[in-house]
Amino acid sequence: MLRLGGGHRTAEAVTLLRCLVPLTEPPRSRPDAESIGTCSGTRREAFGALLSSTPPTPATFAATIVHELQHTKLSALSDLLQLHHAGPRESHFAPWRPDPRPYDGLLQGVYSHLALADFFQRCALRAERPGHRETAWSQHARYRAQVAAALPALVGSPDLTEAGRRFVDQLVATHERMDEFPAPRGHTVRAEASVAAARDLWTRRHGPVPGHPRD
Secondary structure, eight states: OTTTTOHHHHHHHHHHOOEEEEOOOOSSOOTTSOTTSSOEEOOTTSTTEEEEOOOSSHHHHHHHHHHHHHHHHHHHHHHHSOOBOOOSOOOBOOTTOSSOBOHHHHHHHHHHHHHHHHHHHHHHHHOOSHHHHHHHHHHHHHHHHHHHHHHHHHHTOTTBOHHHHHHHHHHHHHHHHGGGSOOOHHHHHHHHHHHHHHHHHHHHHHOSOTTOOOO
């Protein structure tokens, strides 16, 4: 499954993954939890460790590896380079969370979700079974729409360092390159509607989304 989403994903897993820590599945998923089908995470102080409950499918586990290794890479990079000077104030809208996020949390989320959008796009383009292809397109469209909604806050921040600006510019370029192989229109429309609904709910709870024009 990792190879289906790009050979570089397999190479990353072989290079970076050092241990797998089993987690017990929570008795009940949070209403705001990602519908990725598993509970997972990484720890900044434990480079190369991936924490995960038992995944329901190989595809779920592959996506979990992609997602969590992005956090591992960005945490390591952030230890080497200062990407921004933003403080811990939680004020940013992230479509995958109901609560406001600090800038660093938003950056981590965009980086991991962008990788998932790329992973599922590659899976959709290579899938042989129509059902698998449609599922991958749906996932790709969802993650790509979420990233599109969060990128403006990253790009528009005055707190980016020179290195951070180069990093965010590459996130934008990666997102734009996905236009070459767009998801079927129906998947895109549903994904954008889901993001709009998340934004409306966030606005009712926390006020207008910073940088987003009001209707």
